[in-house]
Amino acid sequence: MTCKNRAKNCGGCPLLEVPYPEQLKQKEAKVRALLGKYGPVHPIRGMETPTHYRNKVISTFATGSGGKLVSGIYAAKTHKVLPVERCLLEDEVLDMAMEAVRAAAAACKYQPYHEDKGTGLLRHCLLRRGVATGQVMVVLVTAQPVLPGAKNFVRALLAEAEKRSVPVTTVVQNYNPRRTSVVLGEQEKVLYGKGFILDTLCGKTYALSPRSFYQVNPVQTAVLYGLAVDAAKLTGNEVVLDAYCGIGTIGLTAADKAKQVVGVELNRDAVHDAIGNAKHNGVKNARFFAADATEWISAAAAAGERADVIFMDPPREGSTPQFIESVARMAPKRVVYVSCNPETMARDLALLTKKGYRAEGFTPVDMFPNSEHIEVVCALSRQEQRKQSRR
Template sequence: MDCKLRAKNCGGCPMLATEYAAQLKKKEADVRALLGKYGPVAPIRGMETPYHYRNKVISTFAPAAGGKLTSGIYAARTHKVLPVESCLLQDEVLDKVMLAVRAAANACRCQPFNEDKGTGLLRHCLLRRGVATGQVMVVLVTAQPVLPGAKNFVKALLAGAEKRGVPVTTVVQNYNPRRTSVVLGEDEKVLYGKGFILDTLCGKTYALSPRSFYQVNPVQTAVLYGLAVDAAHLTGKEVVLDAYCGIGTIGLTASDKARQVVGVEVNRDAVRDAIGNAKHNGVKNARFFAADATAWIREAADAGQKADVVFMDPPREGSTPAFLESVARMAPKRIVYVSCNPETMARDLALLTQKGYRAESFTPVDMFPHSAHCEVVGSLVRVK
């Protein structure tokens, strides 16, 4: 399967022309080359249907002919917007919702933001879909604090979505005045609905707000988290630390099999969502703290606190030496390392293995088919 945008320098699917089986083979080999010296690498977990898996879409507005606007994705290594009507990676419902957003913006004569001049109104549109619930969130990112004719925009959007046979559950305006590549700003206003949507994952229901971190591939996320919880070998007696916990997904997935779960996350919005998610799911053995993971665990280790199992799911840059050393001082029996970057995972493993841990296994998970990225679940056990 191919896409006409690839010929226009779209960088979203660099491996699209490669057969999927060959993609998996290459990713597994890459993980084995990086991590194989630390422990055995299991066969990669791929998708049965590796298309239309993204439950989150970010589209950038740009000028179009006749004074109108369009929206799409940046061409690779540029700030030129390629108009997108449909995408082989994106949820097909979200493709249709984005067309409704674009039509509503044109009907309301909204102007796209011009990065060079600093003029115009609409910067980006972020869409989320709860695949299990069918709920859809529309986040309109503006360069100005006021969206003129907001009620008319919402009315036109809802009508356009209904015409296309797709739902819109909530609409949020996000104000981002900064000259930055960061999509979302700090200020938000709910224009329609409750300002969040619900989704179900691994038997738990989660509230997703505009800035919530939530994995974009729900099918493979269930695989990833299932592997992570299995790797922890929980018996119901363990104290579990969920570091870099986001909205609490891994910790809450593990909560049924643990005595207590403690989650730590630097993003306060995510922590608020995690606390709400625990309450919504009736989970009473989980607590969440808004703090830098490295600083929090260093203080906890200094105070003599212990954890039986540590889940760590750091960002692409990996963890920090201070965090890893503090984990080693806590001396958990097991560490389950969920990585979105096997290169930084290999770097961190070099330190963990020096601190008395041995890798039992690594399982690659193809979270992002047709891209070069690969997630890995690593299981480590304390040997001294």
């Protein structure tokens, strides 16, 4: 498989030219090398169609040849924008949505932001699509607090989107005045629609705002979360802790099979979404707290609180020794570790096994075909300590 963007120094698909079966073989081998000493590694779960899977796109604006407004990604190992019109990873509807955004912005004579000079208006465009609902969100990130002719832009965007049969259901302006690589700023204004879109995953409906953390590959996310909930072996009587819970996707997926779910997440916007998602889905046995996962579980363990099952889905840097120590103090029967970085997972497993947990097995999931990233689900069970008899 080839892509013209790759010839222009796009670094988004380092494995694109490797046949997909070979990609899966390499990823499974990497997981086995890192984690095999802790337990069996099951066959990797790959995609039937490993392209056009991303339901979220971030495109950066720049000035192209002849002063034309373009957008795309940074070329590999540079801060130069590589114009992108079509991408083999992106949902094709979002490619057309971005085309509509560029056309509407050009019609309004908007100028791209120049980092070095600190001038211009348009920084980025973030697009989301609810694959199950078809709804599309457009988030225009600006360097200025006011979007001149905002109503005209929305009108032009909707017209351009309609030409391309793209159902744009909400448009949001995000103001980011900082000189930073962080895409979104703190201030937002809804220009059209409700400011969020809906999507359905594992039987639950989720409201996705511009800042919501939501896995970008809906097909493989359903596989990942299905494996995680199955690994928990819930009977309906368990108290479940969902650590690093994001907008509550794993916890709410498990809620139907649990007595109670408690979710903990540092991002307050995500927690707000999680509470709303529970309410929208009629889930009454789930609570969510905005807190650092390590600090929260440490305090809970010190207070003598217990959980029967703990889901942990930490960021790429993995968990912390203090978190793992608190898991051991809570003494859940099962821990389900969902990792986006097998290397930090291996580090954390060295601690978990010392605390009396045994890895029952690992299942790699190819969430990001044509890239080097791998997700892994691991089920761990607590081993009963044998009492030493005294004479």
